Amino acid sequence: MNPPAGALSRSAQRRQAAREARYPCVADLVEGARARLPSFVMATVEAGCGDNAVVRRNRAAFDDIALLPRHGFGRCEPSLSVSLFGRDYASPFGIAPMGLGALVRPKLEESLARAAQAANIPYVLSTAASAGLETIGRIAPDVLWFQLFGLPHNDHRCTFDLMRRAGELGVQTLVLTLDTPVRAHRPQDVRNRLAVPFRPGPAALLQMLGRPRWLADMLRAGPPGCESLRPYVDGPATPADLVRFAATAIEGGFSWALVRRIRDRWPGRLVVKGVLHPADAREARAVGADGILVSNHGGRTFDAAPASLDMLPKVRAAGGDGAVMVDSGVRSGLDVVRALACGADMAFLGRPFLYAVAALGEEGGDFLIRLLREDVRRTLCQIGVSTCADLGKVETRSMRAGGAAHQP
Numbered sequence: 068m069n070p071p072a073g074a075l076s077r078s079a080q081r082r083q084a085a086r087e088a089r090y091p092c093v094a095d096l097v098e099g100a101r102a103r104l105p106s107f108v109m110a111t112v113e114a115g116c117g118d119n120a121v122v123r124r125n126r127a128a129f130d131d132i133a134l135l136p137r138h139g140f141g142r143c144e145p146s147l148s149v150s151l152f153g154r155d156y157a158s159p160f161g162i163a164p165m166g167l168g169a170l171v172r173p174k175l176e177e178s179l180a181r182a183a184q185a186a187n188i189p190y191v192l193s194t195a196a197s198a199g200l201e202t203i204g205r206i207a208p209d210v211l212w213f214q215l216f217g218l219p220h221n222d223h224r225c226t227f228d229l230m231r232r233a234g235e236l237g238v239q240t241l242v243l244t245l246d247t248p249v250r251a252h253r254p255q256d257v258r259n260r261l262a263v264p265f266r267p268g269p270a271a272l273l274q275m276l277g278r279p280r281w282l283a284d285m286l287r288a289g290p291p292g293c294e295s296l297r298p299y300v301d302g303p304a305t306p307a308d309l310v311r312f313a314a315t316a317i318e319g320g321f322s323w324a325l326v327r328r329i330r331d332r333w334p335g336r337l338v339v340k341g342v343l344h345p346a347d348a349r350e351a352r353a354v355g356a357d358g359i360l361v362s363n364h365g366g367r368t369f370d371a372a373p374a375s376l377d378m379l380p381k382v383r384a385a386g387g388d389g390a391v392m393v394d395s396g397v398r399s400g401l402d403v404v405r406a407l408a409c410g411a412d413m414a415f416l417g418r419p420f421l422y423a424v425a426a427l428g429e430e431g432g433d434f435l436i437r438l439l440r441e442d443v444r445r446t447l448c449q450i451g452v453s454t455c456a457d458l459g460k461v462e463t464r465s466m467r468a469g470g471a472a473h474q475p
């Protein structure tokens with residue numbers, strides 16, 4: 068007999084169980100990725116910018132939040148689904164946009180998009196992703212969101228054309244990344260000479276030789292490019308040409324006036340990503356954004372940014388009744404629940420999905436989604452909550468504030 072839709076076959080269950088024993092949490096996937104990737108690739112994924120202060124701050128903010136459990140409800144079968152932008156998603160988390168995924172593993176974006184489509188969770192494709200918009204649109208027609216950086220040259224001809232292509236594919240949610248007004252300074256990338264064009268020095272060459280499976284993948288698939296940008300580069304562009312174009316043409320410094328122009332042209336849902344200041348949340352609402360993604364880019368852009376979780380309640384309060392989401396530092400289902408208890412409608416994860424695919428290949432995305440779902444489910448039972456919508460009523464405590472109620 069075939070297993071019901073969404074259930075695992077017996078052999079897949081055995082594989083899942085074996086993997087759960089080996090990778091019971093994201094930290095184990097990090098080590099799995101480290102064993103697979105040359106250290107200059109691992110470094111560029113793991114690190115933030117500057118001294119990595121914000122990477123640590125993001126984690127500290129999540130670890131700080133205690134949830135006050137309620138008991139006495141008997142059997143627990145919580146519902147994990149959430150309603151966002153007029154549709155239901157099966158889980159309260161999604162996959163954040165990340166560029167150049169194929170540096171981690173060929174066809175990484177394809178596999179994550181497929182996993183998101185199967186699990187009915189949002190998948191946000193980056194402007195700078197290795198895979199092209201049309202390819203991913205075919206794989207994940209129901210759950211695809213598209214992230215835009217500004218491409219200001221030629222009065223935003225490419226920006227508006229990318230929006231047109233996304234609209235034609237049926238993408239319903241457009242995400243504008245606001246927190247990259249300048250190129251970030253990432254010392255480890257400078258040390259590793261990770262620049263465009265990439266000219267590996269002796270150290271990087273040795274690292275690549277030390278990771279023969281990764282090297283074989285790269286030799287087979289070729290170097291990663293930014294396929295969505297191909298129509299804007301003259302002639303038969305190589306992947307390196309596409310990355311070079313992205314590096315020079317992308318200038319994500321959106322003005323609110325430009326966000327309004329985009330709003331006027333985009334009929335679907337509009338989300339601004341990278342908002343931390345409540346005043347910017349008000350600006351976002353004023354220009355007609357439907358949602359705000361509170362984010363510090365996983366600590367990758369500005370090394371004195373506050374933790375996004377710390378700013379979430381204030382942005383929620385300023386953002387009116389629009390959707391508010393959060394990313395940066397989410398590493399477990401427990402963190403997803405913490406994010407929702409602090410006011411988010413949905414949480415997004417970035418790096419954990421790269422680690423999962425690096426460690427487990429094609430099935431990494433499915434594996435991590437199941438791991439997170441199980442952790443969300445367990446946490447909801449532990450605190451006595453039966454639906455994600457009820458998480459706003461959970462009492463939260465900040466341990467940094469001596470156990471006081473976590474206040475907006």
Ligand SMILES: Cc1cc2nc3c(=O)[nH]c(=O)nc-3n(C[C@H](O)[C@H](O)[C@H](O)COP(=O)(O)O)c2cc1C
Pocket residue numbers: 111112163164165166193194195196214244340362363364365366367394395396397415416417418419
């Ligand atoms: C390797 C990498 C590439 C990223 N590329 C993009 C991008 O192209 N566009 C964007 O808006 N955010 C990008 N981000 C930021 C993520 O969307 C997200 O905000 C961040 O990863 C969340 O933090 P987390 O990794 O701690 O979960 C990138 C993050 C990483 C780790």
